[in-house]
Amino acid sequence: RTKITLAHLRTMKRYRTPISMLTAYDYPTGLACDASRVEIVLVGDSLAQVCLGYDSTTRITLDEMIHHCKAVARGCKTPFLVVDMPFGTYHGTPEETFHNAVRLVREGGAEAVKLEGGPEIAHHVEHLTLAGIPVFAHLGLMPQRAVQLGGYLPQARRFHSAKRLVEHALVMEQAGAVAVVLEAVPPEVAEAATSRLKHAFTIGIGAGRGTDGQVLVWDDMLGNSRGRKPRFVRQFAHLRKHVDDGIAAYVNAVRRRTYPAYQTSNMYSMDSDQSRQL
Ligand code: KIV
């Protein structure tokens, strides 16, 4: 497979070929994405909850994001690699934002960064873009703002907020964003944004079928997470069950001494039979 580039992704938008994006959080998940046909891999700050057990994405630090991004990057060579800028790292001066983004690119190995927000962060998007760092914008349900939004709630369901969201998508494109992620918005809104954006491609999550691509969280998509999942999630596998069954079988085998097996490939034999002299 050849390396996926922004030019490749723009061509996919032009020819209406749906783009697949998936999160990854470490080396093995990065390797799995690399071996797949996924076009974009996102080191999402959802890793805060999914991998680190935090109760919110607002807990994760830039150093933690870099640490995980590095691991993904070591395994994931072919897909286009995007990383989330964590909460609080793109709201100071544009120079500070740039400094933080450079760390994600230089140390983390990311090719682009993703930022949640609209016109209020447009000058940051512009600054990063002018400095040569491609930006993904993220609109609709913005998990870093869950407290302010009153929870993990769908967005842009009323006419005025829907109109505002489409306008914000256009503002982000004008600021230089190469893509816009739309989370938990009605399909009509996502379709309007997708058709109005001329250069930026849209990636939906809980935004219907009309976007240029789709994204899901690794553990949700593979059925590896516990607890309630958003309605837009589809489980394409059931890893959790395999994991639970596998651990139960292992513990059983240890208790019954059926593992390791007697005189088989599970053990090393002595060179000569002097074991009695031990
Ligand atoms: O952090 C994340 O996983 C995300 C995607 C769900 C878009 O931002």
Ligand code: NA
């Ligand atoms: Na995120």
